[in-house]
Amino acid sequence: MANKEQFIQHLAEGQVYKNDYIILGTGILDGSPVSGAQIKVPLKTLNRHGLIAGATGTGKTKTLQVIAEQLSLKGVPSVLMDLKGDLSGLAMPGEASDFIRKRSETIGVDYDPQGLPVELMTLSDEKGVRLRATVSEFGPVLISQILELNDTQRGVVALIFRYCDLHHMPLVDLKDFKRVLQFVIKEGKSEIEKEFGQVSSASVNTIMRKIIELEQQGADRFFGELSFDVDDFVRTKDGKGVISIIRLTDIQNKPKLFSTFMLSLLSEIYETFPEQGDAKQPKLCLFIDEAHLVFSNASKDLLEKIEAIVKLIRSKGVGVYFCTQTPTDVPDSVLGQLGLKVQHALRAFTAKDRKAITKTAENYPDSPFYSTSEVLTSMGIGEALITALNEKGIPTPLAHTLVRAPITRMDILTDGEIDQVVRASSLVPKYNQDLDHDSAFEILERKMNQIQEAQEKAKLPGPAPRTSSRTPKEESLLEELSKNTMVRQMGRTLFRELARGILGSFSSSKRR
Structure with a gap:
């Protein structure tokens, strides 16, 4: 049996801090919690x-809740993407049972049940602050990656954005985007050809189908006005960080919408927040529950974009936390960027499970006190293996930990309590209104009506429909020429693309 004093000393060597910290629990040795090993x-x-x-049911959501609570108490706001609906209880105090008080005494912390400042948010019609963004703010690069377009189709999207910029036609929602696509190959075909060259109808039709697919996942409710200002995530109330809970229970089966929103949020935060440098605490922390939904359905381009953001966004004082079932759900390129690792129990029911456990154990530092693979399968609910970074950026010793209990409610809010939180929100009146300002759709509709009225007034017939007598070989040649035209156009709009920012979307200064 290992010596407790040696165990405490081993953990303490990596956890001597000059600045503030949060306490997650106490170390466990030989199956028993050790006092003094916080x-x-x-x-x-x-x-x-x-x-x-x-694994499911091992307590990882409650650990997420604990970390968000402790951050809030230290004045650090956070954003929680809640796909299961488990986190709304953060707004109400927990219950001080004898079991929880004894657990807190063992860990060496006071148990002070209290509700924390919470803002409920939504991408759909659920109760809470409506989150939206405009198509223009995404920019052609990010939109093309989300729609998984090829190079020719990306050229068409770049053309669309360029045309709308030149003619002062805001692309607010998907209705605007589709209307401009129709204009490009119908009413405005001759105008577009004079300015940009030929545009392939086949490419436009493919883009249109991709947009419809995105709409079917609810994106038509996400794109629009009023765009959410990410500075509204960074708020405190009575010295406590506001916890913004984005309720996503109705989009679990819409992974493309989820990844679209997540990537746009990270992009906007990166472009908006100033460089923070080496600060004493983060400016904001984001928690992405069920993170496998992001990675398992993302294209190669999106994965590269996520990896780039994770590498760069920490300089803005923003931490990103992925909550999922196994570390293998997260790409190695992202996993290698993560400082804090909290691993709850895994279950070995099959040979595949045992291989996954062996691979998971390799992601954690070796410990003289544990066999990591054995601990992974023997931990109880509310226990975890934890390693973090100390103030010098060095990984702390791996510790089998008894995690502290949440001070807020471990159950969800009732409908009445949700209504109460929403009524108290200062953001609901700001964002929960449907705006439909003049944008590309309305501008093009008026333009077409004016042309039609002028033709009728002058009794001029409309342009005769064109007939094609081209051979399939000639059509193929024209398609190839169209592709080359698009490549040249992408070069012409390079400066504009750079102006939209490294992540392919407008900065907040471009907002309407």
């Missing part, structure tokens, strides 16, 4: 991202 994570390193993993 597991601490410095606030200074919480912008280095993290992972919360574990």
Whole structure:
């Protein structure tokens, strides 16, 4: 049996902090919690991202809740993407049962049940602050990656954005985007050809089908006005960080919408927030529950974009935390960027499960006190293996940890309580109104009506329909010429693309 004093000393060597920190629990040795072996994570390193993993029912969502609570108490706001609807209880105090008080005494922390400042948000028609963004803010690069377009189709999208910029036609929602696509190959075909060259109808039709596919996942409700200002995520109330809970229970089966929103949020935060440098605590932390939905359905381009953001966004004082079942759900390129790792129990029911456990164990530092693969399958609910970064950026010793209990409610809010939180919100009146300002759709409709009225007034017939007598070989040649035209056009619009920012979307200064 290992010596407790040696165990405490082993953990303490990596956890001597000059600045503030949060306490996640206490170390466990030989199956028993050890008093005086608190597991601490410095606030200074919480912008280095993290992972919360574990099998269903092992307590990873409650660990996420604990971290968000402790951040709020330290004045750090957070954003929680809640796909299961488990996190709304953060707004109400927990219950101080004898079991929870005894657990807190063992860990060496006070148990002070309290509700925390919470803002409920939604992408759909659920109760809460409506989150929206405009198509223009996404920009042609990000829109093309989300729609998974090829190079020729991306050229058409770049043309669309360029045309709308030149003619002052805002692309607000998907209705605007589709109307401009129709204009390009119908009413405005001759105008477009004079300015940009021929545009392939086949490419436009493919883009249109991709947009319809995105609409079927509910994106038509997401794109629009008023665009959400990410600075509204960074708020405090009575010295506590506001916890913004984005309720996503109705889009679990819409992974493209989920990844679209997540990527746009990270892009906007990166472009909007100033460089923070080496601060004593993060400016904001984002928690992405069920993170496998992001990675399992993302294209190669989207994965590369996520990886780039994770690498760069920490300099803005933002930490990103992925909550999923196994570390293998997260690409290695992203996993290698994560500083805090909280691993709850895994279950070995099959040979595949045992291989996954062996691979998972390799992601954690070796410990003289544990066999990591054995601990992974023997931990109880509310226990986890934890390693973090100390203030010098060095990984702390791996610790089998008894995680502290949440101070807020571990159950969800009632409908009446949700209504109460929504009524108290200062953001609901700001964002929960449907705006339909003049944009590309309305401008083009008026333009077409004016042309039609002028033709009728002058009694001029409309243009005769064109007939084609081209051979299939000639049609193929024209298609190839169209592709070359698009490539040249993408070069002509390169400066505009760079102006939209490294991540392919407008900065907040371009907002309407």
